[in-house]
Amino acid sequence: SRWAGAADGDTVFSAAGVWPLLALLADGAGGAARAELADAVGMPADESAAAARELLTGLAVMRGVDSALGLWTKRTLELREAWAAGLPAEAHGVLTGDLDADRAALDAWAVRRTGGLVERMPVELTDATELVLASALAFRTEWLRPFDEVPMESVYWSDRVPLGLRRETLLLDRIGVADTPDGHVTRLKVLGNTAIDVHLLLGEERMTPGQVLAAGLGILDGRHPVLPGDRLPYGEPGPGLHVAKERCTSPEPPTLDVTTVAYDMGARHDLLDLHHLFGLTTAQDPTRGHFPGISASPLAIGSAEQSTVARFHARGFHAAAVTAITGTAAGIPDLRYVTTTVTARFDRPFAFLDLHRHTRLVLAAGWVTDPEPFPEDDDQG
Numbered sequence: 001s002r003w004a005g006a007a008d009g010d011t012v013f014s015a016a017g018v019w020p021l022l023a024l025l026a027d028g029a030g031g032a033a034r035a036e037l038a039d040a041v042g043m044p045a046d047e048s049a050a051a052a053r054e055l056l057t058g059l060a061v062m063r064g065v066d067s068a069l070g071l072w073t074k075r076t077l078e079l080r081e082a083w084a085a086g087l088p089a090e091a092h093g094v095l096t097g098d099l100d101a102d103r104a105a106l107d108a109w110a111v112r113r114t115g116g117l118v119e120r121m122p123v124e125l126t127d128a129t130e131l132v133l134a135s136a137l138a139f140r141t142e143w144l145r146p147f148d149e150v151p152m153e154s155v156y157w158s159d160r161v162p163l164g165l166r167r168e169t170l171l172l173d174r175i176g177v178a179d180t181p182d183g184h185v186t187r188l189k190v191l192g193n194t195a196i197d198v199h200l201l202l203g204e205e206r207m208t209p210g211q212v213l214a215a216g217l218g219i220l221d222g223r224h225p226v227l228p229g230d231r232l233p234y235g236e237p238g239p240g241l242h243v244a245k246e247r248c249t250s251p252e253p254p255t256l257d258v259t260t261v262a263y264d265m266g267a268r269h270d271l272l273d274l275h276h277l278f279g280l281t282t283a284q285d286p287t288r289g290h291f292p293g294i295s296a297s298p299l300a301i302g303s304a305e306q307s308t309v310a311r312f313h314a315r316g317f318h319a320a321a322v323t324a325i326t327g328t329a330a331g332i333p334d335l336r337y338v339t340t341t342v343t344a345r346f347d348r349p350f351a352f353l354d355l356h357r358h359t360r361l362v363l364a365a366g367w368v369t370d371p372e373p374f375p376e377d378d379d380q381g
Helices: 015-028 030-042 045-060 099-113 210-221 271-279
Strands: 065-073 091-095 129-142 148-151 163-169 175-180 181-191 198-203 226-230 254-259 263-272 300-314 318-328 351-355 362-366
Touching: 015 030, 015 045, 015 226, 015 300, 015 318, 045 065, 065 099, 091 099, 091 129, 091 148, 099 129, 099 318, 129 148, 175 210, 181 210, 198 210, 226 254, 263 271, 271 300
Parallel strands: 065 091
Antiparallel strands: 065 129, 129 318, 148 163, 163 254, 175 181, 175 226, 181 198, 263 300, 300 318, 351 362
């Protein structure tokens, strides 16, 4: 709900994709980073890993939902056994250090886990990346009753003709109006065949995206009661609504006539832009480690991003989210000691021997007098 309140403009996001990652990080964090992450996930840090596993288990058994957790680490990073044991064994992969190869492997995981809806892992890989913790969610449902595709006439979209979706139903309780602190909101429930439904929310024109989304969450948790369609007064009882009596030639039951638009959208979110919201403020500090419960090697948060897509069409709804958080090497080098540095410069002709280490066999020998030239810079020539 905090993320929804901060939403602005055309966007789609999945808090369910972020929360378990933050909970797992909270379990392995220490100091101020641990306190901030615990506040973000809303529970004590020592309870968060179990709650994350419970959520992931619940997602795994939902019809129409595919979920996965992934962890990749460099071979040189030793994980705390207690923390690693709390993750599925099949989730653990390896970062080879070849950035192109690692990027390709991570992208392939995102494609596979979302059925191709998300094509790239939202992650910034660098030579300092020691760990990648990621989640993938994909949602698919078909409407119990499909829509008809029609051209949409709209004053707002007067410069185009959107693809409209229309259907009629006798179930007036699918629509309703809530009076929220920020204004009236019309809620339409579109039911899917996998128990995944989509709620469409239309607020008053003066309301911001964050206010409408926050109102929708308040409707879901019961803070804002909804007046259902069969109890709405005549006139315009809510945004986008018109209730009227109409004459007919024979007895007809009340009907709900709905028109909306199809959409196919995507978004990428840098979670560090809202680091206070996600409890990632202190954990970004690279001068020291913040996750002693994950590894004895000092780690800081390098990046935290999410890629999401959502497709609402005549027959159903498809959406996916991939979230990735990287841990990078942290800490200031300890410079209390003194050592010796030897510098060598082979700046005149020299010899070489190509030696087989075990047999001491010289495989080749030579003398260098004509090294390769430095390529000329055309701009300087």
